[in-house]
Structures are given as structure tokens and as C-alpha cells.
Amino acid sequence: MRIVDLGRAAYAEVEAVQQARLMEVAEGGEDTLFLVEHPPVITIGRHGGGEHLLAAPDFLASRGIELAHSARGGKITCHFPGQLVAYPVVRIAARPGGLRRFFDDLEDAVVETAGIFGVAAERREGFPGVWTARGKLCSIGVAVKRWVTWHGLALNVGEDLSLFDLITLCGIEGARPTSLAIERGEAPPMESVKETLSHALATRLAHPTLA
Secondary structure, three states: OEEEEEEEOOHHHHHHHHHHHHHHHHOOOOOEEEEEEOOOEEEEEOOEOHHHEOOOHHHHHHOOOEEEEOOOOOOEEEEOOOEEEEEEEOEOOOOOOHHHHHHHHHHHHHHHHHHHOOOOOEEEOOEEEEEOOOOEEEEEEEEEEOOEEEEEEEEEOOOOOHHHHHEOHHHOOOOOEOOHHHHHOOOOOHHHHHHHHHHHHHHHHHOOOOO
16 A cells, blocks of 8 residues: 655645546556645535534635535534544455445554554444544545545544534534544654554555455
8 A cells, every 4th residue: 555645735635636546546556545634624525514514604714714515425524734634545346344344444543543642542333433532533534436435534633623613523412522632631743643543554454354
């Protein structure tokens, strides 16, 4: 699996990068994992979620916060510096377990990564993503085109989660965000989180098994 660190890049720009790579992977190119931090952006998925936006578009624009509609699954979420977003562009046609197993692999990779940084995290039945006792640590929303995945997961790393105040997190009333920094009392280095998460993802996605 090819791993590409895009640094900090705009949401639309990275969507275009994924789309281009998706076509290459569909034609036999190497599966690819993109890592990125986005400037502040609130995204609404293909299942809706606009009703969970708690601020007017004019207010967002005045604060330099983008509002984008996305092809991913799920409802509303947000991205910002200090959050690590991972986009696996992966063929799933021949993967054991198909899309369900792929989704589980994403969650398991985040749980493993959190554990390495001393944070106890888990799945919650009926609530996609990864959670701790305090709240939601990671959101997941994927899309599939030509049997290749795109979009992916967003892991909160830093302490500043204030952008979530402008939405109802994933459309779940009462849900609260958390991060590795909040759980640990300090933020781990982003480069260390990138290395750990990319290894956990590549291990699962590059070598699927029937376990």
C-alpha cells in the first residue's frame, strides 16, 4: 500500500486527488492511503445532516469556515487542523468480508492507535466510529465507486475541538467529541500519530484475512 502525506490541504482539493487516484486503482494501480489535515470545514454527507448545522452559512464564511457537501456516507461532521484525516483508496471487490469488513478494519486500526497512545477506545454497536467513555474520538464515512473506496476517517488528535460546537455531532443528540489530547492530558506529536495509524491501517488493508 502506498502512503501519501498531503500535509495540510483544502477539502475539495483532496477530493479531487482521491478521485484521480480512485480511477488509477480501479485500473489496477496500487492501493493508496492519503493522510491530511484540513483547514476548518464542515461537511454534510450523502445521508443529509444539514438540519444539524447550528450556524448560518454567512457566519461560517465570516470565520473562514468552509461548508461542503460530500459523497461520503454519514451525516454532518467537521475537519480542522489538529485532526488527522485518513483516506484509503482501496479495491474491495476481492476483499474477504467486503465493505463491512473494511469498515471494521478502519475502526480496529483507530482503536489500536488510541491504545498505543494510552487511550482506551472502542466500537459502539449502532454508532459508527470510535468512542471513549468521554465521547466520540473518531468519525468514519466512506464512499465506493467502481469497487474502490474513498473518503475514510477523522481522528481527533489536538485539544481544540471548538468547531464541533457549530454542529450536532454526526446528527446524534447529546454526543460529545473527544481527542487523544483530552484523553491523555496532552497531545501526542502529529507525526507519531500519522506513523502509528498508517501502520495499523496498512497492516489490515494491505493483507486482509478471513479471521
